[in-house]
Amino acid sequence: MASVDVATAKAVKARRNYSFLFALTLLGLLVLLWAVLAFATPNFLTDKNISNLMRQGSMIAILAVGQTFVIITAGIDLSVGAVVGFSTVVIALLLQAGVPVWAAILITLLVGLGIGLFHGFGITRMGLPPFIITLASLTSLRGIGLLMTNGSTISIQNDAFTEFATLDFLGIPSLFWMVILVAVPAYVFLNHTRWGRYLFAVGSNPESARLSGVRVNRVIYLAYALSSIFAAFVGVLLATRIGIGNATQAEGWELQAIASTVIGGTSLFGAVGSIHGPLIGAFILATINNGANLLNVNSFWQRIITGGLIIVIVYFDQLRRRGR
Amino acid sequence: MSASGVAAAAPASGTAAPVTGDDTILELRNLEKSYGSVLALKPSSLAFRRGEIHAIVGENGAGKSTLIKLLTGVIPRSGGDVLWNGQSVGLANPQEAIDHGINAVHQEVVLCRHLSVAANIFLGDETVKFGLLQKREMTRAAQKILDDMGFQLPAGVELGSLTIGQQQLVATARASLRGTQFLIFDEPTAYLTRQEAAQLFALIRRLKGEGVTIIYISHRMEEVFELADRVSVFRDGTLVGTRNIAETNDNELVAMMINRSIDQIYHKEHIPFGDVLLETRHLSGKGFEDVSLTIRRGEIVGLYGLIGAGRSEFALSVFGRNPKTSGEMLWKGQPIAISNERTAIGLGIALAPESRRDQGLNLNLPIGLNLNLPIYDRLTRGLVISGREEARRADQQIRDLSIKTPSRKSLASSMSGGNQQKIVIGKWLNHGADLFIFDEPTVGVDVGTKAEIYRLFAKLLKDGAGILLISSYLPEVYELADTLHVFRAGHLVGSNGFRGASHEEVLAEAIGV
Numbered sequence: 001m002a003s004v005d006v007a008t009a010k011a012v013k014a015r016r017n018y019s020f021l022f023a024l025t026l027l028g029l030l031v032l033l034w035a036v037l038a039f040a041t042p043n044f045l046t047d048k049n050i051s052n053l054m055r056q057g058s059m060i061a062i063l064a065v066g067q068t069f070v071i072i073t074a075g076i077d078l079s080v081g082a083v084v085g086f087s088t089v090v091i092a093l094l095l096q097a098g099v100p101v102w103a104a105i106l107i108t109l110l111v112g113l114g115i116g117l118f119h120g121f122g123i124t125r126m127g128l129p130p131f132i133i134t135l136a137s138l139t140s141l142r143g144i145g146l147l148m149t150n151g152s153t154i155s156i157q158n159d160a161f162t163e164f165a166t167l168d169f170l171g172i173p174s175l176f177w178m179v180i181l182v183a184v185p186a187y188v189f190l191n192h193t194r195w196g197r198y199l200f201a202v203g204s205n206p207e208s209a210r211l212s213g214v215r216v217n218r219v220i221y222l223a224y225a226l227s228s229i230f231a232a233f234v235g236v237l238l239a240t241r242i243g244i245g246n247a248t249q250a251e252g253w254e255l256q257a258i259a260s261t262v263i264g265g266t267s268l269f270g271a272v273g274s275i276h277g278p279l280i281g282a283f284i285l286a287t288i289n290n291g292a293n294l295l296n297v298n299s300f301w302q303r304i305i306t307g308g309l310i311i312v313i314v315y316f317d318q319l320r321r322r323g324r
Numbered sequence: 325m326s327a328s329g330v331a332a333a334a335p336a337s338g339t340a341a342p343v344t345g346d347d348t349i350l351e352l353r354n355l356e357k358s359y360g361s362v363l364a365l366k367p368s369s370l371a372f373r374r375g376e377i378h379a380i381v382g383e384n385g386a387g388k389s390t391l392i393k394l395l396t397g398v399i400p401r402s403g404g405d406v407l408w409n410g411q412s413v414g415l416a417n418p419q420e421a422i423d424h425g426i427n428a429v430h431q432e433v434v435l436c437r438h439l440s441v442a443a444n445i446f447l448g449d450e451t452v453k454f455g456l457l458q459k460r461e462m463t464r465a466a467q468k469i470l471d472d473m474g475f476q477l478p479a480g481v482e483l484g485s486l487t488i489g490q491q492q493l494v495a496t497a498r499a500s501l502r503g504t505q506f507l508i509f510d511e512p513t514a515y516l517t518r519q520e521a522a523q524l525f526a527l528i529r530r531l532k533g534e535g536v537t538i539i540y541i542s543h544r545m546e547e548v549f550e551l552a553d554r555v556s557v558f559r560d561g562t563l564v565g566t567r568n569i570a571e572t573n574d575n576e577l578v579a580m581m582i583n584r585s586i587d588q589i590y591h592k593e594h595i596p597f598g599d600v601l602l603e604t605r606h607l608s609g610k611g612f613e614d615v616s617l618t619i620r621r622g623e624i625v626g627l628y629g630l631i632g633a634g635r636s637e638f639a640l641s642v643f644g645r646n647p648k649t650s651g652e653m654l655w656k657g658q659p660i661a662i663s664n665e666r667t668a669i670g671l672g673i674a675l676a677p678e679s680r681r682d683q684g685l686n687l688n689l690p691i692g693l694n695l696n697l698p699i700y701d702r703l704t705r706g707l708v709i710s711g712r713e714e715a716r717r718a719d720q721q722i723r724d725l726s727i728k729t730p731s732r733k734s735l736a737s738s739m740s741g742g743n744q745q746k747i748v749i750g751k752w753l754n755h756g757a758d759l760f761i762f763d764e765p766t767v768g769v770d771v772g773t774k775a776e777i778y779r780l781f782a783k784l785l786k787d788g789a790g791i792l793l794i795s796s797y798l799p800e801v802y803e804l805a806d807t808l809h810v811f812r813a814g815h816l817v818g819s820n821g822f823r824g825a826s827h828e829e830v831l832a833e834a835i836g837v
Contacts, residue, residue, distance in 0.1 A: 192708040194700035201697055204686035211645065211683055212697040212751060213669045271688050 019274075022265050026280045033287045041294045049290070051173045055165065055241065057286030058175040059084075059234045063257035064264065064278035065186050066230030069223045071261055072190075074203040074270025075123070075130035077224060079137035080231040081253035082145075083115055085246065087235020089145040092154035092245020101161050105236050112232025113225055115141070120221030130224075138254065145247025154245040165241035175237055179279065182230065187275040199223060203270030259306060260285055263313050284309075348410075349374040349537050350395075350426075350506055355404035357390050364390040367404055368563040370556060372506070377528065377538040379548040379569075382558035382581055383798065383831075388541050390561070392508055395539075396428045397421040425505035429496050429512055437484035442466035444483050445498045473497055473527050488515040496524060500531055507531065508539040513547060525551060543630055543835055545574045557581055575828065578835075582798060582827045592804055593782045595622040600657065601759045601790045602642065602673075607651035611637030612814045614651070617807075619759060619790040624781065626805025627794045629834050634814035635794045636678045639761050642792075643675040644668040669698065674752035676745075678763040678794075684748040685736045692718035692732030694747050698755040721750035726776070742773030749780065760784055763794040778804065798827055810834050 037044040063080050070077045087108050094104035115137060122133035156162055167174040190196040198219045201209040210216045239245060262268065263284060264277025285306060292302045354367040365387045372378055382388050393399045395406070397415045405412050408424050415421050435444045442463040443450075451458040451465070466479035475493045483491055492515055499507060509528075513521045528538055528551060542548055548555055549569060556566040557580040564580045598621030607615045612634035619625045627635045640646050642653070644662040653660055655671055662668050668675075677683035686694055695718045696703060703709050703717065718732040725746045729739060736747055745765060752760060762781075766774045781791055781804065795801045801808060810817050810833045817833055 188708065192711070194704050194709060197693060197697070197700055197709070200689055200693065201686050204689045205682070207683050208686050209697065211643070211665055211675060211677055213666050214697065215666070271686070 019265070023274075023276055023280070026264065026277065026284065030280055030284050030287065033284065033291065037287070037291045037294065041291075043294050044291065049294070051168070053283075053286055053290045054173050054176040056290065057283040058173070058179045059237055059241075060253065060256050060260055060286065061179050061279050061282035062182050062230055062234050062237075063253060064260035064282045065182060065275055066227035067254075067257045067261045068264075068266050068273050068275065068278050069186075069190070069199060070130070070227045071258075071266050071268060072199045072203045072270060072273040073220060073223045074268075075220070075223065076134065076258070076268070077119070077227045078131065078134040078254050079115065079119070079141065080227060080234075080257055081250045081255075082138045082141040083112060083228055083231035084235040084238055084250035084253055085248060086115075086141045086145045087112060087232040088239040088242075088249050089149055089154065089245040089247050090232075091236055091239050092156050093148065095156050095158050095161060096154055101158065108236055109229055109232050112229040112235075114228075115232075116225030116228030117221060119224040119228065120217075123224070124217040124220050134224075142247050149245070149247065156239060156243050156245065162240055162243040165237065175241070178233075178237060182233070183275055183279060190273075190275055195219070195222060200271050256285060256306075257282075259310050262310060347374045348372065349408070351407040353405040353407065355391075355394060355406060356402050357394055357399065358402045363561050365394070366562045369404075370563060370566065372537050372539070374505075374537055375532055375535045376553045377532055377540055377551050379540045379542065379552035379555040380558065381542065381545075381548060381555060381577060382564075383796065386558040386581070387561040387563075388558050389510070391558070392428060392510055392539075392541070395421065395426060395506075395508065397426075422502075425503050426508075427499040427502075427504045427506070428508040428510065429492070429499050431511045435483055435491065435495055435498070437482070439483060440480055441470075441477060441483055441486070441494050442479040444494055445469065445479070445501070447498070449502065469501070470494075470497055473500075473530075474523050475527075476523075489517055489520045492516060493520060493524065496527065500527070500536070504536060506537045506539070508541070510541045511543065512540075513542065513544065521547075545577065545835060548577075549574070574832070578828045578831050582831060592778075593785070594806075595782075595785045597622045597806075598788060601655070602792075603654040603657075604642070605652040605654070607638070607641070607648055607653060609637065609641040609648040610646050612641070612811070615816050616651075617809055617816065619792055621758070621788050621790050622785050623806045624785065624791045624793050624804050626801035626808040627792065627811055628796070628798060628801045628808060628830060629811030630796055633811040633834070635811045636763050637814075638811070639675060639763050639792065639794060640677075642668070643673060643761065669755070669757075672756075672758035673761065674755065674757035674759070675761045676748045676752060676763060676765055680741070680744050680748055685744060687737040688735055690733045691722070691727065691729055691736055691739070691747055694736050695721045695732070695750050695754055698751055717754055721754050724753070725750050725780075741767075742769040745769050745773065745777070749777070757789065759790045759792065761792040761794070764796065765793070766795070766797065766800060798831060802827060802830065812836055 034044070043049055063084070067077055067080060090111050091104050091108045094107060095101070099107070119130070119133050119137065122128045122136075123130055126133075164174055169177055190199070198209065198214050199222075201212070201214055202216050202219045206216050209219075235250075238249060242249070260281035261273070261278045262281070264274065264279070264281035266273035266277060288305055288309070289302050291297075292299065292305070348371045351369075351371040353369050355365065355369070356363065356367040357365040368387075368391075380388050380391070390399075394401050395415065397418045397420050400416060406415055407413070408426075413420070413424060415424075415426075421427075436447065439447070440463070442459075442465075445466045446462050451462050463479050470477050470479055475497065477486070477490055477493060483494060486494070492512060496509075496512070512524060516524060528540070532538055540548070540551060552569050554566055554568055555572065555577065557564040557577060559581055567576070600618050600620050603618040605616050615638055617625060627638070629635050637646065641648050642662065644664045644667050647663060653662060655662075660671070662671070662673075681687065686697070692714065696714055699717065700709065703714050705713075715732065721727070722729060722732060727739070727743050727746045727750065729743065736744060739747065749762075749765070765777055769777070781793075784791060793801055793805060808830070810830060812834055813836075817836075
């Protein structure tokens with residue numbers, strides 16, 4: 001390699017440094033938010049509040065990881081909030097019917113798998129845009145859930161199940177452990193298996209992937225299946241936390257998940273994304289919401305701040321990409 | 325004939341004296357266009373006269389499209405001058421060209437399919453009364469325009485409901501309005517029926533009668549001789565010469581279009597042929613019909629033809645991308661159905677497709693991932709990829725093909741055309757195959773890399789592979805192929821009879837003179 005282009009070499013190094021710096025910046029932003037809130041309110045840095053914050057952030061974080069798989073393929077999954085709500089209904093009904101907890105969880109996850117496969121089918125076989133098929137699920141799943149419960153709320157009588165969300169292990173809330181439980185395999189999957197590579201390849205150029213022997217349709221099925229299973233899992237976690245099943249729960253969580261993913265550096269054009277980015281993104285959003293509550297900021301402002309943050313972060317990311 | 329006509333054997337440099345007088349409407353003075361170090365159009369000087377029909381001919385990649393893009397303001401020029409009615413003009417953007425009265429009818433229709441024919445004709449120039457669109461009035465006016473032009477088309481229907489040929493006529497109608505004085509046609513008859521073509525020619529003659537200058541780009545010699553007053557020939561980005569139509573003939577033009585000097589770069593070794601790898605019998609599919617050919621080990625089978633002649637469609641069908649509609653395929657003597665890409669790859673067929681950007685590469689991903697994409701199942705140990713093996717395989721291709729990159733982690737998009745092509749080829753060397761299909765492997769590739777790619781062909785043949793080489797660059801297939809087939813309009817024409825045929829005869833066969 002005698003005639004290596006020095007400029008390109010620098011560019012490669014700069015890019016590698018950049019993605020590291022980007023992650024560090026996000027983490028820095030998170031720490032900065034914590035520092036400011038710690039000074040601004042006496043209640044922020046309390047055990048109770050921190051574990052509360054971790055519980056709040058955890059569920060969106062898991063949704064965001066699932067969403068990331070889909071967005072890396074240049075798709076979008078708008079249904080995840082509805083899947084969460086629907087899953088609380090499913091598991092509540094199962095537990096009410098006396099199904100053992102482990103079986104109820106497994107069945108709920110399988111329902112998630114079914115929803116994801118349905119999305120894959122709509123996209124690959126029916127040729128529907130991801131936006132449309134998952135939008136259809138968003139509205140109809142809430143309807144189905146309401147039909148199944150006749151619009152009422154099912155309360156969960158299983159104490160062992162509802163206690164789970166309040167447990168700590170090594171001083172860390174159980175829900176946050178669930179994030180780790182999901183994120184570590186997700187990281188290995190995305191970065192160290194061929195299916196992870198295929199997700200990127202399909203998001204970058206499906207035709208080239210196909211002509212290289214990648215089964216593009218299966219990759220799309222996989223991405224949406226994972227997103228829906230993760231959402232169903234979050235539904236289980238939410239059910240333990242609130243102790244009820246109700247199809248209208250988790251309203252708007254799909255947007256928070258997408259926002260976390262985007263703040264975490266995932267490109268909506270596909271083929272760019274990581275696991276750690278969306279996780280940090282989710283906790284940044286959770287911190288903003290938490291801090292706004294503590295500071296008695298009108299909750300309407302939280303929504304406005306989230307919107308502004310998305311614009312600012314993605315704008316800086318665009319500047320960086322253009323400058324490259 | 326003026327001084328801009330230069331002998332075919334000596335390509336024009338930028339110094340040909342510009343034509344003046346004769347009521348010149350638009351003049352190029354040493355106009356040139358470069359992309360980095362690649363000259364797409366070498367300095368060219370040419371004067372177009374008011375009210376003439378000036379044909380432009382040349383092989384694919386000869387510089388014709390670059391010239392149109394420069395004149396219509398789509399791309400900025402790198403040097404030289406354009407004079408419009410004697411005044412130097414910038415032509416910095418399409419609007420400026422249109423404002424001067426320069427318009428083009430492109431090969432692909434660039435109109436709004438969901439709007440009506442009338443709405444398309446008046447797009448950007450709608451009839452408005454009290455802020456409201458006057459649809460009925462516009463439809464009536466558009467119908468009158470179409471009728472006057474002799475096009476039998478309804479103005480009220482949605483554009484998308486018409487055939488491509490009819491849409492082309494609508495685009496023509498649109499382009500010839502609004503004080504157009506200089507109208508460029510790029511392969512206008514490619515999609516037209518005979519009758520539609522006749523209507524178009526009548527319109528072109530009428531426009532000429534009204535003093536409009538027509539630039540007519542076509543591969544079809546008979547049209548050039550039927551319509552044009554003068555013809556200019558381009559080759560390899562150079563204006564080779566301009567002729568009065570009455571003083572030339574197809575043989576001379578074809579000779580001017582072909583580069584006679586065969587470069588040193590063709591590296592050809594004759595290797596004894598082995599067993600038949602692939603045989604197609606009367607194979608038909610989307611875009612090609614009744615193709616029968618065989619490829620043996622150690623053999624390069626060349627497919628020559630113009631872009632759109634069905635060569636790439638044939639290759640994609642053999643590779644399983646588009647299913648065949650009829651006919652038979654035999655692989656190593658056994659009848660076989662190739663229904664998808666994975667079947668083809670599993671048999672031992674590799675395809676380096678026509679478009680690197682759209683089909684060959686995952687541009688915004690690292691080179692290493694591109695090189696290993698077909699073999700990740702082999703790189704997987706248990707559940708995860710062996711990072712060391714992944715790196716080793718990528719680095720080996722980068723070294724063997726001397727891909728000029730600092731790292732396998734660089735993005736494919738950061739590479740030059742030649743290096744990108746090496747990545748596409750390296751992907752399949754990494755995987756291994758018996759039959760390699762190379763579709764336009766040297767488009768946009770510099771001469772040095774071309775020579776490397778040709779040497780690689782020789783190595784593949786020696787290792788017992790067979791090669792199907794598709795190209796619209798005649799010298800390439802002519803020099804390299806052991807067996808040469810010519811595609812024209814989806815068919816193989818005059819198969820196998822080309823060893824010993826001249827370049828001129830092969831090109832004539834492809835164009836259908």
